[in-house]
Amino acid sequence: MTTPEQMDWNNLGFGYTDTGKRYRAYYRNGAWEKGGITEDATITMSEAANVLHYGQTCFEGLKAYRTKSGEINLFRVDQNAARMRRSAERLLMPAYPEDWFVEAVKEVVAANADWVPPYESGATLYIRPFLIGLGASIGVSPADEYLFGIYVSPVGAYFKGGLTPSNFVVSDYDRAAPQGTGAAKVAGNYAASLYPGKKAKLDGYTDAIYLDPATKTKIEEVGAANFFGITKDNKFVTPLSPSILPSITKYSLLYLAKERLGLEVEEGDVYVDQLDQYVEAGACGTAAVISPVGSITVGDKKYVFHSETEVGPITKRLYDELVGIQYGDVEAPEGWIQKVPVK
Numbered sequence: 243m244t245t246p247e248q249m250d251w252n253n254l255g256f257g258y259t260d261t262g263k264r265y266r267a268y269y270r271n272g273a274w275e276k277g278g279i280t281e282d283a284t285i286t287m288s289e290a291a292n293v294l295h296y297g298q299t300c301f302e303g304l305k306a307y308r309t310k311s312g313e314i315n316l317f318r319v320d321q322n323a324a325r326m327r328r329s330a331e332r333l334l335m336p337a338y339p340e341d342w343f344v345e346a347v348k349e350v351v352a353a354n355a356d357w358v359p360p361y362e363s364g365a366t367l368y369i370r371p372f373l374i375g376l377g378a379s380i381g382v383s384p385a386d387e388y389l390f391g392i393y394v395s396p397v398g399a400y401f402k403g404g405l406t407p408s409n410f411v412v413s414d415y416d417r418a419a420p421q422g423t424g425a426a427k428v429a430g431n432y433a434a435s436l437y438p439g440k441k442a443k444l445d446g447y448t449d450a451i452y453l454d455p456a457t458k459t460k461i462e463e464v465g466a467a468n469f470f471g472i473t474k475d476n477k478f479v480t481p482l483s484p485s486i487l488p489s490i491t492k493y494s495l496l497y498l499a500k501e502r503l504g505l506e507v508e509e510g511d512v513y514v515d516q517l518d519q520y521v522e523a524g525a526c527g528t529a530a531v532i533s534p535v536g537s538i539t540v541g542d543k544k545y546v547f548h549s550e551t552e553v554g555p556i557t558k559r560l561y562d563e564l565v566g567i568q569y570g571d572v573e574a575p576e577g578w579i580q581k582v583p584v585k
């Protein structure tokens with residue numbers, strides 16, 4: 243197995259590395275056990291486990307950041323705990339208690355502290371909590387046993403190029419139905435996005451953009467990231483819809499755009515035939531951080547935002563503010579950063 247000392251932190255991709263320690267907790271006989279750290283990366287389950295057939299599974303994604311002074315920061319982990327509870331409820335799964343979720347994240351990061359990449363390497367420790375239905379059943383019904391787990395893996399940039407703009411194409415496919423599971427971080431949404439994502443890549447784009455499934459006129463998601471645009475008169479606009487995954491990064495940017503950059507902000511409709519209103523655009527999420535959207539192709543029309551090669555000025559200021567807060571270089575709004583205690 244690779245050790246932290248062998249890592250080339252500055253050239254990391256977005257891949258899985260086994261760090262040796264993970265978290266496991268089981269739900270049996272109607273109750274969660276607290277669980278703890280284990281070294282076994284595998285999971286043993288019945289061939290009839292719900293997760294394998296009926297898809298009772300949801301997940302979260304967040305990161306641990308190494309600060310300049312060597313401390314470890316978590317960004318808004320309480321929001322991930324709350325969102326996982328909502329995802330679990332949507333699939334009729336018992337949520338692992340939110341306060342235990344936060345403690346478990348801290349425990350697993352502390353156990354893997356050497357795997358949190360150095361400050362300024364551009365890499366972070368990605369944290370992946372997940373919840374799966376284990377109990378055996380043949381009929382469509384919720385499982386009676388569940389596993390809550392967390393693994394971690396050091397990662398580099400999600401979209402290669404970091405702050406270099408990427409080009410996207412509007413997909414004919416939907417990732418979620420209007421009143422389906424789009425707002426929950428559940429596995430089925432991602433299985434549904436693999437084919438359209440592959441198609442977009444084969445056509446030379448970074449990823450697919452999904453429109454609202456009911457009317458196909460408004461932008462919803464950029465691959466597995468949320469969308470924002472900056473209008474000519476400097477308004478920060480981001481889509482609002484029940485089939486969008488509510489990105490914690492997006493809600494943080496809404497706050498920062500208003501409170502720190504003094505911009506007008508709006509959660510509303512982003513019509514795909516009115517994209518010429520926007521002078522900058524971006525994709526945002528924990529993995530994507532903020533990735534500038536250089537262009538969007540809609541049928542035979544191509545909209546370019548700011549530039550296909552350089553990040554726009556407002557996108558750059560938002561990026562610096564957000565990333566500065568995550569790494570502890572910029573003062574965080576109350577409650578946004580939690581420290582992982584390390585020896």
Ligand SMILES: *Cc1c(COP(=O)(O)O)cnc(C)c1O
Pocket residue numbers: 303427463465466467468487488489490491492526527528529
């Ligand atoms: C996780 C995710 C996001 C980003 O959410 P964050 O909380 O900012 O990480 C956006 N869209 C989809 C579809 C996602 O799964």
